[in-house]
Every structure is written in C-alpha cells, then in structure tokens.
Amino acid sequence: MTERIVVVGAALLDGGRLLAARRSAPPELAGRWELPGGKVEPGERPEAALVRELREELGVEAEAVERVPGNWPLRTPYELRVWTARLRPGSPDPQPLEDHDELRWLTPAEIWDVPWLDQDVPAVRETLARLGTGPVQDAPRE
Numbered sequence: 001m002t003e004r005i006v007v008v009g010a011a012l013l014d015g016g017r018l019l020a021a022r023r024s025a026p027p028e029l030a031g032r033w034e035l036p037g038g039k040v041e042p043g044e045r046p047e048a049a050l051v052r053e054l055r056e057e058l059g060v061e062a063e064a065v066e067r068v069p070g071n072w073p074l075r076t077p078y079e080l081r082v083w084t085a086r087l088r089p090g091s092p093d094p095q096p097l098e099d100h101d102e103l104r105w106l107t108p109a110e111i112w113d114v115p116w117l118d119q120d121v122p123a124v125r126e127t128l129a130r131l132g133t134g135p136v137q138d139a140p141r142e
Helices: 046-058 108-113 118-131
Strands: 005-014 017-023 037-039 062-073 078-087 100-106
Touching (some): 005 046, 017 118, 037 046, 046 062, 078 118
Parallel strands (some): 005 078
Antiparallel strands (some): 017 100
C-alpha cells in the first residue's frame, strides 16, 4: 500500500467569507478554483505546512484554527485535508503569488459562483456546514 502524502487546504475565513484561489498552473487545472494550500513536507506538521503555504502562495501571515473533518483523495498518492484558518492581525491582504492568477472572497451565497476543482467540492461543502451559516445551497450538478 502506498504511503499517503498529505496536501493541506486552507479554508481561509474573513467575516463569514471564504477565500477561493483560481489556478494558473498546471494547464489541466488552470481556470478552476481551489482552497489555497499545498504539500506537507517530510517531518512538518500539517498546521505548520498550512501557514507556510499561505505565506508562499498568498503573501499572508495566517494561523490554522480547526481541522475540517474528512480526508479527500486526490491523484495517488495525495490526500487533501482542510483546516479553517484566519489572517493574523497586521497581515497584508492576500495576493496571488504562486500557481494562482485571481483570488475572490466569497460569501456563502456566492460559493458556487466559481468552478471549483472537483476534488475541492466536498471539502468546501464540509467547510460550509461547519460555518453554521444556516441553509446553504448545494454545489450545482454537472
């Protein structure tokens, strides 16, 4: 059995809004939206990887808050795990620095206005359920 490599995703929240990042690379993912994040390095705690990835990808100082229940398979051997996160006081605004060309803060009503990567849809759905924002429309069916 192949060892799973954890990819951390950040459900970065601000005033009830969720940050979505549009991929610019690789070509097969470009134009689709995701939760920002990346691979956990050997010996690194997932929460530390999340903070590092947000600094590298978005230029922000953030902190992991709470693990969102669930593990979502990506292409072998990767597995997505998501944490809610928040910007630290004094952090600059997020900028698309690596692998992204646009960022959007989405309210719960706007969440499905962007074409999420298929593997991020269940994680986004679970994040919304944890926000306690009341009834939220489900992802559109393909």
